[in-house]
Amino acid sequence: MAAYIIIAIIAYLVGSINFSIIISKRMAGFDVREKGSGNAGTTNMLRSVGVKAAAITLLCDILKGVVVILIAILIGNIVDGLDDALLVQLAGIFVIIGHTFPIFFGFKGGKGIATSLGVLLMINWQIGLICLVFALILMVITRMVSVGSIAAAILFPVLVIFIGQNYIVPVNNWSYLIFSIIVAVLVLFNHRENLKRIFTGKENKISFKKSSNLK
Numbered sequence: 001m002a003a004y005i006i007i008a009i010i011a012y013l014v015g016s017i018n019f020s021i022i023i024s025k026r027m028a029g030f031d032v033r034e035k036g037s038g039n040a041g042t043t044n045m046l047r048s049v050g051v052k053a054a055a056i057t058l059l060c061d062i063l064k065g066v067v068v069i070l071i072a073i074l075i076g077n078i079v080d081g082l083d084d085a086l087l088v089q090l091a092g093i094f095v096i097i098g099h100t101f102p103i104f105f106g107f108k109g110g111k112g113i114a115t116s117l118g119v120l121l122m123i124n125w126q127i128g129l130i131c132l133v134f135a136l137i138l139m140v141i142t143r144m145v146s147v148g149s150i151a152a153a154i155l156f157p158v159l160v161i162f163i164g165q166n167y168i169v170p171v172n173n174w175s176y177l178i179f180s181i182i183v184a185v186l187v188l189f190n191h192r193e194n195l196k197r198i199f200t201g202k203e204n205k206i207s208f209k210k211s212s213n214l215k
Contacts, residue, residue, distance in 0.1 A: 003079050004090055011068040011091040015098020018109050019060035020045050027053050033108060037204070040102075041110030043145045046206075058114050061099065065118020068095040069168065076169075085171035089179040092119035096186050111190040113149045116183060120156065123176070126166040127159045143205040146194035153187035156180045 020040045024032035028049045033040050035048035042061065046054035072091035076084035096112040096119070121128035134155055135148035142148070157180040164173055188195070197203040 003075055003082055004086065007068075007072050007075055007087050008090045008094045010071055011094035012098040013103070014064050014068050014071075015095035015100075015112075015115060016102035016104045016109070017064065018099065018102045018105050020057045020110060021105055023053050023057055023060075024049050039110055040105070040108065042114055043206075061110070061114035062118035062121075064095055064099065065092065065115045065120075066122050068092070069119060069122035073168065085167075085169040085175055088123060088169055089175070092116075092123060092179065093182055093186070095119065096183065100186070100190055111149070112186065116153070116187060119183070122168055124160075124163070124167050127156065127163055130159060131155055139206075144198070144203050145206060146191055146203060147198065150188065150191050150195070153184040156184055 018040050020032050020042070024030060024035075024045060032044055032048050036044045037047070038044070042054050042058045045057045068091040069088050072087040073084070076082050076087050096115055098109075099112045099115045100109050101107040102109040117128065117132060120131055131152040135152035137148075138151050139145055139148035157177060160173060160177045160180045167176065194203060
């Protein structure tokens with residue numbers, strides 16, 4: 001039991017390291033949560049600080065998900081008798097919670113999409129890539145990052161039902177289905193305001209023209 005608690009705490013603390021806040025303060029001299037949408041994530045970094053800062057934030061947030069899964073696997077290899085699948089699932093859930101409610105930054109963080117991507121790619125690279133491509137296509141079509149993120153989160157549990165291979169820790173699919181539903185619920189909860197704006201036609205759109213500002 002102690003090992004499961006430890007990985008949950010480690011994952012939460014790693015998730016709580018919010019790179020968008022750190023990078024925006026260092027590169028632009030302000031907290032990104034004070035600008036734009038007020039969200040501490042890649043999209044708001046792009047709008048408020050710039051492409052370079054957003055790219056660094058995206059990479060670092062993805063790596064948070066990767067790192068905690070690797071730590072969970074390491075603990076599973078060191079300690080005998082543990083449920084390795086449960087370890088990685090706890091790591092994945094709590095790193096997203098940490099990113100959303102970071103203890104180091106007043107429990108006001110980002111929406112966890114990049115971190116979730118890192119988790120997905122580690123737990124099942126096939127499902128992770130499908131969700132990523134699906135999200136990117138919808139983002140290009142709708143010009144709304146939130147639409148791609150929400151749709152990919154909903155797709156995740158569906159893919160788990162039909163894909164039974166390429167899991168980092170092979171186990172009964174029902175275990176990963178429960179995990180995928182929890183992750184999807186977290187993502188939907190974090191996008192609740194976006195959902196309201198999408199339904200009312202007020203959601204912000206991105207521009208793919210270099211000379212244009214983000215709307």
